[in-house]
Amino acid sequence: MRRLLEILFAILLLILLFPFFLIAVIVVQIDSPGPIIFRQVRIGKGGRKFTLYKLRTMKKGANGSFPPHTQVNDPRFSPVCRFIRATCIDEVPQLWNILKGDMSFVGPRPELPKIVKTYDEEQKNVLKFEPGLFGISQLVLREGVDYRKKLIIENAYYPHRTLLKDFTITFLTPFVIVDNALGKILGHNGKKTEYTNTSWFRFIIRHNGDKSISEVIKKVVNEENADSTFSDTNAMRNSG
Secondary structure (H helix, E strand, O other): OHHHHHHHHHHHHHHHHHHHHHHHHHHHHHHOOOOOEEEEEEEOHHHOEEEEEEEOOOOOOOHHHOOOOOOOOOOOOOHHHHHHHHHOHHHOOHHHHHHHOOOEEEOOOOEOHHHHOOOOOOHHHHHHOOOEEEOHHHHHEOOOOOHHHHHHHHHHHHHHOOHHHHHHHHHHHHHHHHHHHHHHHHOOOOOOOEOOOOHHHHHHHOOOOOOOHHHHHHHHHHHHHOOOOOOHHHOOOOOO
């Protein structure tokens, strides 16, 4: 039943979002002509490799010119493409990944194989869950994602997830997307790259497992304050 609902919802969203996606395609092609769809190998549940699809928003030929992770105000993206990314319209092709069974609607964000190779045993627990288009890390970490912080949040949430909290993530995601996109236009939250200091994040991450919410928050903050200098192979998420 869950799989059937995912298929039906993915088809419905493809139909509803197609006009907006088409506009985004035209804008990107005018801004930076090149391939429409960006393809990249990611790691899914159980370590299985699959091809993830996105609208190409990166400048043609720019991928090899900068570090392989997405940065705040990344120079590989023009201002208009950064706005498109903020709206998440570039993620629409991943509905095809959902239809194929590579991903679910709610789950951890899938990573690059070379980043997964750097995971320690605790971090590898995230591979027990099917990756998602939406999710706790996608909701609270918007740009310049430190993959260590992402994994702390995901491994704190998914072993203790509930249907109510998954629904809360799905419900809140459009509001965070709109807030983030408006911030790109109005500049009111131009430096706001995450939403960890919110009451709803604390509600979603709260669970009855072996770690209290205060411990999870403290660990995330410690990662935030730690030295963030990584080699390229240990870097943050690569995006197209």
